[in-house]
Amino acid sequence: MLLALLAAVTAVTTAAAPAQAAGYRYWSFWDLTDGAWTYANQGPSIARPGDGDVQGFRFAVSENSQDAAKPRGPHDFAAICGATDARDGSKRVALVVDFGTRADATGGENPPAPRTACARVAEDATSAEALASVAEPLRYDSNALLCAIDGYPRTGCGEQVSGDTPGTSGDTGTASGDAADADSGGPSAGVYAGIAAVVLLAAAALWQSRRRR
Template structure:
């Protein structure tokens, strides 16, 4: 076997490892997450609000924030208000259920714009027994805004624009998603350029070797 491939193989392998070793940036999303209060705290809701039917006496919670995809690790509502406190001034009615709603509009850092988030607030909805959480929310916090796929984008008109934007790790640190720079060269491009250089050098070496033999 020619000497050049023997010398090049380990180097090429090392360059390929370098090119693939850069960790993937953790993706986050700016969105409204949906929760329900339990005896032990907030529980993330796997069902969407258009499907979930809260029972009488339930507490639905909503939090706008930048959170990872997957739900359970999303930012929870910061308030821990119970049903009795929220619905104390809303008397029970025959044929209606009462559902407490906690709205946490997040922080200025969550907003991702110059739009100031509203203060946290609570409300008590008196709705039909079969009303979904989406209907509960519409009763106490209009206007709601949805995208074409049915994703809830805004509660009480907040935010005015955007819907579930994906943000990478670079965006959180001032990367391209928020108008900043990369902050450094791309490792994959460097490794790819080095690989091309090595292959070119090997080809030149082989050509000179053939001419001299």
């Protein structure tokens, strides 16, 4: 009887255990601050960088901004924009575009290699306008979420992927906009309900065994 109850407990807790958190496949948006990438607190269609700023975009699968993968490769303003002279009435924005890895690609696409570009744009231009000047075509969804840079990926936009889907490993940092954070928390209500049911069964079995005596 005891072994049967233990087996029941194992079966219930295993079946009710929460699945691995799902992630989202999207372009994240970054600012370079004191030489380190920080997740941007504004979307590229709102942010207005200044002359000399460095911004990055990274395509990857991640659960939320805390585990989002950072852009890879060179990110020094002088190295990216050193050959672009400053001009009155315009600004220079260094951009790092990282198309991610094949593990994060949509539908088996082969991501292009990461690249950099120096965007010379009007002084009041947004980050999205700076990006459009060097990496068209861009694709957005109906909610103004950035879906594709330079046509990559061809399809999809911030879609949820299974928690079992391998994501990006290595450096870490949703969408240039904001994909919803995956839920996190303690054991599910189903786990507690299952354990309670097993406890009741055990009590009933013990009561019956005492009656037989």
